Amino acid sequence: MEQTLAQKLLQRATQEEIKEPGQIVQCKVSLVLANDITAPLAIESLARMGAEKVFDKDKIALVCDHFTPNKDIESAEQVKKVREFAVKMNITHYFEGGNVGVEHALLPELGLVGPGDIVVGADSHTCTYGGLGAFATGLGSTDIAAAMALGETWFKVPESILVNISGELDEYVGAKDLILYLIGQIGVDGALYKALEFTGNVVEDMEIEGRMTMANMAIEAGGKVGLFPADAKALAYAKAAGRTGDEEIYPDAGAEYVRRVDIDVTGMSPQVACPHLPENVRPVEELKDVVVDQVVLGSCTNGRISDLRDAARIIKGHKVAKNVRFIVLPATPAIYKQALKEGLLEIFAEADAIIGPPTCGPCLGGHMGILAAGEKCLATTNRNFKGRMGSLESEVYLGSPMVAAATAITGRITHPKEVNSDQ
Amino acid sequence: MQYTGKVHKVGDHIDTDAIIPARFLVTTDPEELGKNCFEGLEAGWIKRVQPGDVIVAGKNFGCGSSREHAPIAILGAGINVVIAHSFARIFYRNGFNMGLVLLEIGDKVEEIKDGDELQIDAVKGEIKNNTTGATIKTAPIPAFMQEILQKGGLINYVRDRLKG
Numbered sequence: 001m002e003q004t005l006a007q008k009l010l011q012r013a014t015q016e017e018i019k020e021p022g023q024i025v026q027c028k029v030s031l032v033l034a035n036d037i038t039a040p041l042a043i044e045s046l047a048r049m050g051a052e053k054v055f056d057k058d059k060i061a062l063v064c065d066h067f068t069p070n071k072d073i074e075s076a077e078q079v080k081k082v083r084e085f086a087v088k089m090n091i092t093h094y095f096e097g098g099n100v101g102v103e104h105a106l107l108p109e110l111g112l113v114g115p116g117d118i119v120v121g122a123d124s125h126t127c128t129y130g131g132l133g134a135f136a137t138g139l140g141s142t143d144i145a146a147a148m149a150l151g152e153t154w155f156k157v158p159e160s161i162l163v164n165i166s167g168e169l170d171e172y173v174g175a176k177d178l179i180l181y182l183i184g185q186i187g188v189d190g191a192l193y194k195a196l197e198f199t200g201n202v203v204e205d206m207e208i209e210g211r212m213t214m215a216n217m218a219i220e221a222g223g224k225v226g227l228f229p230a231d232a233k234a235l236a237y238a239k240a241a242g243r244t245g246d247e248e249i250y251p252d253a254g255a256e257y258v259r260r261v262d263i264d265v266t267g268m269s270p271q272v273a274c275p276h277l278p279e280n281v282r283p284v285e286e287l288k289d290v291v292v293d294q295v296v297l298g299s300c301t302n303g304r305i306s307d308l309r310d311a312a313r314i315i316k317g318h319k320v321a322k323n324v325r326f327i328v329l330p331a332t333p334a335i336y337k338q339a340l341k342e343g344l345l346e347i348f349a350e351a352d353a354i355i356g357p358p359t360c361g362p363c364l365g366g367h368m369g370i371l372a373a374g375e376k377c378l379a380t381t382n383r384n385f386k387g388r389m390g391s392l393e394s395e396v397y398l399g400s401p402m403v404a405a406a407t408a409i410t411g412r413i414t415h416p417k418e419v420n421s422d423q
Numbered sequence: 424m425q426y427t428g429k430v431h432k433v434g435d436h437i438d439t440d441a442i443i444p445a446r447f448l449v450t451t452d453p454e455e456l457g458k459n460c461f462e463g464l465e466a467g468w469i470k471r472v473q474p475g476d477v478i479v480a481g482k483n484f485g486c487g488s489s490r491e492h493a494p495i496a497i498l499g500a501g502i503n504v505v506i507a508h509s510f511a512r513i514f515y516r517n518g519f520n521m522g523l524v525l526l527e528i529g530d531k532v533e534e535i536k537d538g539d540e541l542q543i544d545a546v547k548g549e550i551k552n553n554t555t556g557a558t559i560k561t562a563p564i565p566a567f568m569q570e571i572l573q574k575g576g577l578i579n580y581v582r583d584r585l586k587g
Contacts, residue, residue, distance in 0.1 A: 024567045037448045041491050044451060049581040067449070074449030124489040124513055140491035140517035146581045154567065188436055189483040193512050222483060224512055277436060364445040364488070385440045385487060387463045 002252035004160040005227045006195035009135035009249065013118045021159040021258075029059070030134075031113055032147045033121030035103055036064035036075065039082045041141035042122055046149060054089050055151030061093040061112055062086050063103040066360045068096065071367035101332025101358040104128035104216065104300035108208075109334055111241030115230030116249055120147050124219045125300050125382065131212030132238065133230025133249055138219065158195040158224050159258040161186075165200040167266035172416045174310070175210030176302055176380065176400035178202070178263070179217045180271040184281025186261065191223035194258065197251060198228050202265055208237040209306045216301045217382050220278040270415060272378070273398040276386040284403055287413040294325045294377040295408040296389075297401055298356075299363045302380035303331025305338050307401040312344040314405035314416050315351045321411030326353040326404075327369045329361060353408070365389045371396075378407045424524065424545035426504050427553075428477040432537040433464065435481035439488045439514065443496040456492050457499025474501025477543070479535045481507065485514025494521040504543055506550065508532045519568055520577040526550065526561045534559065 001019065003011060011018045013027040034042050039062055046054075054060055062082055067075035079096060086094035093112060095101070104125050107113045113129045119136035120126065122144040129136035139153070147153045165178060183190070196218045203211070211228045218226025228234070230249040238246045269283035297303070297311050308330060320326040328348045330336040336358060339345050348355055362369030363381040371377055371390030377397070379389070384396035397413060406414040441463040443456055450456065461468040478497070484507040485493060494517050497505065504524045518525045524545045535541070539554040548561040564572070574580040 024565070037445070037490065037492075041451050041495075045578055048578045050585055051581070066445075072449065078449060122489055122491075124487065126489075138489040138513050140489055140494075140513060140520060142491060142520045142577050143516060146577055149581055149585060156565075188486060189509065189511075192483060192509060219487075219513075222486060222511060364440070366445055383438075383440070383487060385438045385463075387444055388440050392463065392466065 002254040004195065004255040004257065005197050005229060005249070005251040006135065006158050006160050006225060008251060009116065009118070010155060010157060012116060018157055021157050023157045024154055025157060026152050026154050027118050028152050029120055029147050030117035031059050031061060031119045032144060033061045033063065033103060033107065033119065033123065033126060034141065034144050035066050035123055036068060036079050036082055037066045038122030038141045038144065040078050042145040042148065043081060043085045045142040045145035049145060049149055051149040054148045057090050058092045060091050060148055061107060062091055062095070063100060063106060064096040065100055065102050066364065067366050068100060068359055069357060098333060102300045102303055102360055105304055105331035105335065108132060108212065109241060109332055111238065111243040114238035114241070114243045115234045115246040120144060120153055125216050127218045127223065127226050128212050128216040128300055130215035130218065130226040131208055131228050133228055133234045135225055137225050158193060160195040160197045161191055161259045161261060162257040163196055163198050163261045163263065165198065165202040165263045165265060167202065167264040169202060169265050170268065172270055172402055173265065173268050174400055175206060175213040177268065177271040178265065179214040180273050180278070180281050180398065181263065181268065182261065183217065183221050183278050184271065186221055188220060188277055188279045189222040191218065191221040194223060196221065196223045196226045198226070203228060207306065208233055209304045213301055217278070220382055270400055270403050272403060272413060273384055275384055275395040275397065278384060278398060284399065284413060284415045290376065290397065290413045291411060292324060292378050292407055292413065293375040294327065294369060294371065295404050296327045296362050296369055296377060296379040296381060297404045298329030298331060299360065299381040300331065301382045302401050303329055303335065305335050307380065308335065308339045308344050311401040311405035312347045314402050314420055315409060316347045318351055318409045318419065320352045320408045324408060324411045325369070326408035327356060327362065328353045329356045330358055332358050362389055378404055378413055380404050426475070426477065426524070426543040428475040428504070428541060429473065430477050430479050430535055430537060430539045430541055431472060433478060433480045436483045436486055437464065437480055438486050439490050439493045442485065442493040443490065448490060448492050453495050453499035456496035457501070460496040460500040469500050472500060472502065476502055477541050478502055478505045479532055480505060481532060482509050484510050486511035489513045491517045491521065494518045494523045498523055506532065519571060522576050528559055528561050531559050
């Protein structure tokens, strides 16, 4: 049978022959991930399973990134529990202090995930690693505990939707706009139980960080995974992150897809998702009357160095609008240091942005940027559910780093070309 | 696995932030989580629910994060069954793992009204509406998931494998 990329990746990890979508297969996992919110439950489940050790201390990553630096006593207690577990189990990849970054930016950078891997994480945005050609998906804490104990998990072989992206991108349009546009087209359950597989000239030309931005939001269309081929670009990224032995992986020609979506990006505007669902997507020009109180640049979707460069290019020489809070959270320590070296943090600081530590923080309404009733925020994050970033009466709009920077300057949702002084 | 309870209807795409907002994820205690269940949908929503009541939802119930706290909060609030048009996949897996009964019935959710009393046989896959007298048949649970349910959940399943 000709295999989709999803089937091919699963086939590499299972002894069973994959014959059709819907089949349930047991797969070996390459890495198992949990964070400061989900690991405590996994640790409790492991104890109830009677598991005295984990399957491989080098193949588990515990990243305390959501409420850190700990926002209150309860979250400090949760991190303490994770730390004590990591010490007891001698877990190699434990991150909490100055080494912690937003998990889905951190693990690829360290080479802990890469092409061909099967990764399960107790975090729904684990699908980010599909940008590198890994079959990576989110599971709940008890499923993660089972994977920590057994080194394997079960998957229902998904049907795949082929997303073919072609044409020529405008200079102000990028990966975030493309994934928002797609979610706008197919809806927040458009890929429910299915794999999204990306192809086309725009995808081939896209750098890995952009691919990870797109794969990250596959879950926002209900998708199990968002997959890009493990091509030469993915292999080069993995090699630079210190990995060896990875190989190229592509879907078979003639593989069967349940649906095909063709997107021509020529002439596309930056896209913004309006409250309260990621599918409420409109071109940025239609939202120029929306006045914001806060702008957030960061998260596992758009907190990488290319995102900071995009935003810095727009905001350089400008000031953040009066009464707007522009919060910049580089996603990892390495990104932070690189941004410092390149002078990006100086640009943000000169613009009167608030520069914070690597943390998920405000994205999920944790801390460092919570919204009051009636406040509006434009964020480069991935979810704009009601109350996601604070009050049930607040509103979140999702957009790209360039739209975020432009919006911070004017205080209303703005097309970056309106403020770019490079012209 | 028989349940009888009053229906509370909710809409499409009820996300995990609506079921249990992230600010409450500083505990793993079911009772504590249960007190704040659906606090992200409407403040105090859960106060209308009696233990044993049933939630009937639209499309894509449980979309969003992977937080297992979501099914735990629902169980902690005394709700044992959620019926939906469809479920988000991570929530679906989590629900089974935690022992929350999930029944997917597609467009037939329209036949159930807020306040109806349902009698549910999860093994037979039958939902009897005591208010209208109608019966809805549900799709069978996948075989592998039945095996996990027969073991009494994923924790027991793994415990048996580790012993074996």
